[in-house]
Amino acid sequence: MVEVSGARQWDRMMELAKLGAIPGDGVNRACLTELDRAARRLVISWAERAGAVASVDAAGNLFLRRAGAQRDAAPVLTGSHLDSQPQGGRFDGAYGVVAGIEVLAALHDAGVVTARPVEVVAWTNEEGGRFQPGCTGSMAWAGVAPVDAWDEVRDLEGVRYGDALAALLASEADLPRRPLGSRPHAYIEAHIEQGPLLEAEGLDVGVVTGIQGSRWFRVTVTGASAHAGTAPVSMRRDALQDAIRAISALNVAMADPDDVLRFTVGKMVVSPNSSNSVAGQVVFTIDLRHPDRDMLVARGDAVGAVIQQALLHCTAEIVETFHALPSGFDADVMATIERAAIGAGVTHRRMASGAFHDAQFAARVAPAGMIFVPSKDGISHHPAEYSAPEQLARGTAVLARALVELAG
Amino acid sequence: MVEVSGARQWDRMMELAKLGAIPGDGVNRACLTELDRAARRLVISWAERAGAVASVDAAGNLFLRRAGAQRDAAPVLTGSHLDSQPQGGRFDGAYGVVAGIEVLAALHDAGVVTARPVEVVAWTNEEGGRFQPGCTGSMAWAGVAPVDAWDEVRDLEGVRYGDALAALLASEADLPRRPLGSRPHAYIEAHIEQGPLLEAEGLDVGVVTGIQGSRWFRVTVTGASAHAGTAPVSMRRDALQDAIRAISALNVAMADPDDVLRFTVGKMVVSPNSSNSVAGQVVFTIDLRHPDRDMLVARGDAVGAVIQQALLHCTAEIVETFHALPSGFDADVMATIERAAIGAGVTHRRMASGAFHDAQFAARVAPAGMIFVPSKDGISHHPAEYSAPEQLARGTAVLARALVELAG
Numbered sequence: 001m002v003e004v005s006g007a008r009q010w011d012r013m014m015e016l017a018k019l020g021a022i023p024g025d026g027v028n029r030a031c032l033t034e035l036d037r038a039a040r041r042l043v044i045s046w047a048e049r050a051g052a053v054a055s056v057d058a059a060g061n062l063f064l065r066r067a068g069a070q071r072d073a074a075p076v077l078t079g080s081h082l083d084s085q086p087q088g089g090r091f092d093g094a095y096g097v098v099a100g101i102e103v104l105a106a107l108h109d110a111g112v113v114t115a116r117p118v119e120v121v122a123w124t125n126e127e128g129g130r131f132q133p134g135c136t137g138s139m140a141w142a143g144v145a146p147v148d149a150w151d152e153v154r155d156l157e158g159v160r161y162g163d164a165l166a167a168l169l170a171s172e173a174d175l176p177r178r179p180l181g182s183r184p185h186a187y188i189e190a191h192i193e194q195g196p197l198l199e200a201e202g203l204d205v206g207v208v209t210g211i212q213g214s215r216w217f218r219v220t221v222t223g224a225s226a227h228a229g230t231a232p233v234s235m236r237r238d239a240l241q242d243a244i245r246a247i248s249a250l251n252v253a254m255a256d257p258d259d260v261l262r263f264t265v266g267k268m269v270v271s272p273n274s275s276n277s278v279a280g281q282v283v284f285t286i287d288l289r290h291p292d293r294d295m296l297v298a299r300g301d302a303v304g305a306v307i308q309q310a311l312l313h314c315t316a317e318i319v320e321t322f323h324a325l326p327s328g329f330d331a332d333v334m335a336t337i338e339r340a341a342i343g344a345g346v347t348h349r350r351m352a353s354g355a356f357h358d359a360q361f362a363a364r365v366a367p368a369g370m371i372f373v374p375s376k377d378g379i380s381h382h383p384a385e386y387s388a389p390e391q392l393a394r395g396t397a398v399l400a401r402a403l404v405e406l407a408g
Numbered sequence: 409m410v411e412v413s414g415a416r417q418w419d420r421m422m423e424l425a426k427l428g429a430i431p432g433d434g435v436n437r438a439c440l441t442e443l444d445r446a447a448r449r450l451v452i453s454w455a456e457r458a459g460a461v462a463s464v465d466a467a468g469n470l471f472l473r474r475a476g477a478q479r480d481a482a483p484v485l486t487g488s489h490l491d492s493q494p495q496g497g498r499f500d501g502a503y504g505v506v507a508g509i510e511v512l513a514a515l516h517d518a519g520v521v522t523a524r525p526v527e528v529v530a531w532t533n534e535e536g537g538r539f540q541p542g543c544t545g546s547m548a549w550a551g552v553a554p555v556d557a558w559d560e561v562r563d564l565e566g567v568r569y570g571d572a573l574a575a576l577l578a579s580e581a582d583l584p585r586r587p588l589g590s591r592p593h594a595y596i597e598a599h600i601e602q603g604p605l606l607e608a609e610g611l612d613v614g615v616v617t618g619i620q621g622s623r624w625f626r627v628t629v630t631g632a633s634a635h636a637g638t639a640p641v642s643m644r645r646d647a648l649q650d651a652i653r654a655i656s657a658l659n660v661a662m663a664d665p666d667d668v669l670r671f672t673v674g675k676m677v678v679s680p681n682s683s684n685s686v687a688g689q690v691v692f693t694i695d696l697r698h699p700d701r702d703m704l705v706a707r708g709d710a711v712g713a714v715i716q717q718a719l720l721h722c723t724a725e726i727v728e729t730f731h732a733l734p735s736g737f738d739a740d741v742m743a744t745i746e747r748a749a750i751g752a753g754v755t756h757r758r759m760a761s762g763a764f765h766d767a768q769f770a771a772r773v774a775p776a777g778m779i780f781v782p783s784k785d786g787i788s789h790h791p792a793e794y795s796a797p798e799q800l801a802r803g804t805a806v807l808a809r810a811l812v813e814l815a816g
Contacts, residue, residue: 041746087680195638227789228672228695230603230762265635267683272495275675275693277789285683287636354638381685
């Protein structure tokens with residue numbers, strides 16, 4: 001039987017977490033940086049030890065393929081992402097990649113040859129922390145958008161996404177290139193829950209039924225900078241004050257008595273951002289999520305008018321940067337994961353995902369599903385993010401059984 | 409007679425403006441940077457050509473001294489600053505330094521020996537654009553605060569003010585050091601108006617009667633970061649939302665039907681500043697100004713309570729970083745400037761200053777005054793800031809006459 005090693009997996013998680021480590025056990029590993037490249041090299045070295053071969057596609061997605069008996073059969077695909085939030089944790093994304101590698105290693109240790117190939121993928125830029133939106137790697141792979149759709153997006157330092165991606169590909173010129181896109185037999189992503197449910201109910205894994213929809217907007221409010229000491233308040237075109245009016249109006253328009261709609265303004269950049277200059281421009285983001293498609297469409301479509309009506313002295317440009325409708329996972333894959341959980345002797349429940357994941361896009365191309373493991377106190381996108389070694393090991397045991405069943 | 413050269417002065421203004429030039433004819437020359445050092449070296453080279461000698465004090469203030477017949481007499485001091493706002497113009501500060509150098513050059517050209525020495529000063533960090541507050545150089549020189557009072561202040565990149573100042577002093581180890589503080593016979597600062605009055609009335613110079621008071625605060629709102637997709641809105645401690653509540657409450661509390669009070673939130677820094685993370689911390693600044701001392705004290709003292717009452721889910725720390733009460737200039741110096749304006753044949757009026765200036769602190773140590781020249785459209789702290797060559801020349805002609813009268 002294929003036995004995953006919880007100890008080896010944990011050691012690798014901790015080794016990976018050193019790349020971009022920040023105080024409080026956190027990780028800041030932005031996509032397409034030197035740290036990201038180092039993480040990819042580390043993961044490749046582990047995969048090669050398990051007999052897998054690395055390749056990269058034009059979107060920068062890294063694939064690690066362990067051959068099957070049927071050389072040309074559609075592979076079973078698993079994985080997640082290696083990039084983190086700016087003040088992120090050690091487990092979000094990294095776990096799904098390391099868990100996939102652990103399954104490859106366990107297959108290798110046991111000398112098992114599956115019928116289908118098994119592939120592990122590390123998707124490019126899932127978080128959207130450095131370049132917005134996130135999931136650009138899986139979206140390009142799934143054909144949701146062309147690979148150059150985000151080339152002109154810039155990070156806070158003004159670096160173009162297109163240039164950062166080209167630099168990554170140049171630095172990995174020694175790796176085989178593979179065509180963008182594929183049709184796997186199935187896709188399963190292991191991930192931390194990023195919410196409190198599994199911990200609260202004392203359960204080992206979640207069998208994810210679907211992902212709520214997300215819409216992202218970037219709002220640029222333009223006024224005119226002026227001297228804070230000489231410009232009368234009545235004559236100002238203060239972009240920060242109009243941004244505040246817009247967000248206050250959105251708070252009202254996006255209020256949800258059921259507390260299901262998630263409305264977040266998480267990023268704001270003020271120019272010139274000097275204490276004695278009136279703000280000439282403010283750029284802020286909106287992250288809107290809801291599991292119901294109609295609700296998400298209606299509320300998202302209202303964003304522009306709410307902002308425009310709230311402005312007093314400035315103009316605003318509103319751009320939708322990400323649009324992912326709610327998606328449900330494949331019934332057969334969910335059933336496979338449940339059988340695997342029963343076989344592995346771990347407790348489980350079905351649950352929806354509040355966060356979006358690359359699996360949302362993989363689901364457009366192949367039967368897909370996800371396995372959640374508990375998050376301590378439900379904390380994620382924060383250095384305090386934590387899942388215990390044995391919790392990760394149980395999730396990977398379920399992943400291994402499910403992949404082996406699917407790979408035959 | 410001492411004749412200033414408007415052409416030479418303009419050429420030097422334009423040469424100085426190349427250091428930190430930004431699009432739209434602007435300047436970004438933060439204090440204590442390489443660009444700032446280059447500007448100081450350039451100014452020293454001009455001063456030395458006029459027979460002046462450079463020296464630097466422990467606060468980084470640069471003095472350029474032209475000897476008088478009475479070697480030990482208290483000098484007549486003029487000057488301003490070389491640092492700019494992040495998106496600033498070519499004239500704010502730079503004009504007062506170049507005008508002072510032009511007076512030295514005109515004295516040199518005419519072979520005039522004044523009774524008292526004439527000194528030009530470039531004060532350190534007037535703008536407060538990189539390190540808050542501004543006027544740290546003139547405050548330290550005037551004994552308002554010890555020279556190490558701001559050592560722990562950090563810029564946006566985390567650099568300490570103390571370290572940046574030490575690096576400047578190390579880079580200028582070849583220049584003579586002078587003791588911090590002095591008692592000049594008088595101080596006159598030439599500056600652009602940064603407001604629309606002189607232009608609107610078609611006048612050449614303003615004889616400044618005083619400067620309105622300023623109080624600066626730094627507000628740190630602390631909540632808890634969380635995942636934008638999984639954290640219910642009702643359970644969040646969103647620092648950006650509480651910062652907006654605080655600023656909205658301040659807008660009400662600081663409203664002034666007379667439109668004299670200047671209330672500005674010009675700087676805001678959000679952490680982690682990621683579109684799909686709830687903000688865990690927001691730091692914003694308050695710049696509050698009023699010409700009436702009692703009004704400034706009352707409104708400023710209310711800031712803390714207004715913020716604390718507005719918060720719903722977060723905590724706030726409020727620190728006052730700058731406190732300059734309204735100040736009036738010396739009657740004799742104002743009269744001297746008016747005589748100089750009449751002698752130079754330029755039109756003039758008395759007026760108050762909305763912006764603060766180093767002269768505010770020099771006025772604590774010596775009889776002080778200021779000369780304003782017109783600002784096109786009243787614009788300042790912006791690349792479009794502009795005063796014409798002949799406008800600057802008229803201001804410097806008045807400055808020269810006033811300095812010569814005071815220097816004897």
